[in-house]
Amino acid sequence: MRHLRFSFDPISPYAYLAFERLPQVLEGLSYNVSYEPILLAGLLQHWGQKGPAEIVPKRDWTYRQVLWLGHKLQLPLQMPAAHPFNPLALLRLLLATAPAGGTPNRWASEQVLHHVWRGGADANDAERLSALTQRLAPQRDVSSAEVKDELKAATAAAAARGLFGVPTVEVDDKLFWGLDGLELLSAYLRGDPWFDGPEWASVSALPAAVQRKH
Incomplete structure (x- = not known):
């Protein structure tokens, strides 16, 4: 049985779509999954990137695309009342x-992702958060230093492993990023011989002819 780690932040609509698609993409395979919440903003800060929603034309395109993907995949998806929002809570x-x-189980992860991406409501509405908290019945104090430190440590560890965005699925020593990375993940787990060739590793040695100055 292969172990997969699914790293995500509920702020990402692609994380929601990939979460919903994962069982179907991996149908017939023997695997288990751990679900790792991490802070996308922490990854972006680590790598010196802007998020898609911080670039106005890209923000509009991203929202249009994910709404189309939800339609195409026949998955319920409504934009929350405001986006981006602070996902720390x-x-x-x-x-x-x-x-x-x-790490949280799949059911808890599903409840949080549905809270954001189904229904079009405010993800940080106090009454909705209270109801979600009651439903999930957390084992520990959500506002404790222990929990806050765990999130920081998980995000830092993810960046150290090379994660730069969410969702990312890790298996063996490989990272598969994004909703569209699920097809590649499935091929790897099903033994596609392409992964025995040089292409996967060779890109890391490809020289850059120019680097943009910031």
């Missing part, structure tokens, strides 16, 4: 549903 709630050092 949701990330900490997810971590608090697990014991120290653990």
Whole structure:
């Protein structure tokens, strides 16, 4: 049985879509998955990037595309009342549903992702957050230093492993980023011989002819 780590931030519509698609993409394979909440903004800061929603034309395109993808994949998807939003409360709630050092289960992850991406409501509305918290019944204090530190540590560790965005699925020593990375992941797990060739590793040695000055 292969172990996969699915790293995500509920702020990402691609994380929601990939989460919903994952069981179908991996149908017939023997695997288990751990779900790791991390802060996308922390990854972006680590790598010196802007998020898609911080670039106005890209923001508009991203929202149009994910609405189309939801339609195409026949998955319910409505933009929340405001986006981007601060996902810290949701990330900490997810971590608090697990014991120290653990990760939330798929059901808890699903509840949080549905809270954001189904219904078009405010992800940080106090009444909705309260109801979600009651439903998830966290094992630990959501606002504790322990939970906050765990989220920081998980995000830093993810960046150290080379994660630059969400969702990312890790298996063996390989990272598969994004909704469109699921097809590549499925091929790898099903033994596609392409992965035995040089292409996967060779790109890391490709020289850059120019670097833009910031």
